[in-house]
Amino acid sequence: MYLDEFRDYCLNKPGVTEGTPFGPDTLVFKVMGKMFAVTGLDTFEFVNLKCDPERSVELREQWAGIKPGWHMNKHHWNSVYVDGSVPDNLIKELTDHSYELVAASLPKKVRDELKSLSGDQ
Template sequence: MPYPWLDEYLLSKMDVTKDYKEEWSATRYFVGGKMFAMQGGDKTGKPVFTMKLEPMYGDFLRRTHPDIVPGYHMNKVHWNSLYLDGVVPDDVVREMADQSYQIVLQALSRKIQKEIIG
């Protein structure tokens, strides 16, 4: 996998937890109990990492990088899948992870945000 740092990077963010959903064969990442990223496979088993992005940014990335596609088994407007055998630069993947975390964090209630951020 060309992004061996990604799991540790996501887990370093405040209040992030992960689990493994056996039925989906996927590792899921949560903030405040809401999923913001998932590592699994597409219909052929090819490994993908799926993250929630602002629609315009996701569309831009899909047009710019062939290894980023609409989210596999997710809402195609808000979720984007990154093929893990692709060649997307680390800084782009890091920005995707940061944005996904922030989108979900900001959608949580102010009370939960305060508990997480302090």
């Protein structure tokens, strides 16, 4: 997977913005202002994605390219490598999972606003 493909995938989700709050080399994707994906801009080696803690353990045991989140809470975040060791469809599935976990944790008012952006009523 390439950075432009990952970026487009994230930005096509409702309520998503991108920025570089940690400096010019780190790209952060947020849903309604809350971070769900972090990756390098100069070196697109892996992406940090939030994950259910039990599923995180299973994924790390199953895939060599999924490690505890680099510079993140290792209980809730995985570093998912984009070097071909993890299939692109799984990277997208884990991106969806991260997005959904973060969206579900938003305050009700913000979740309702997100639903209106996505067309859900």
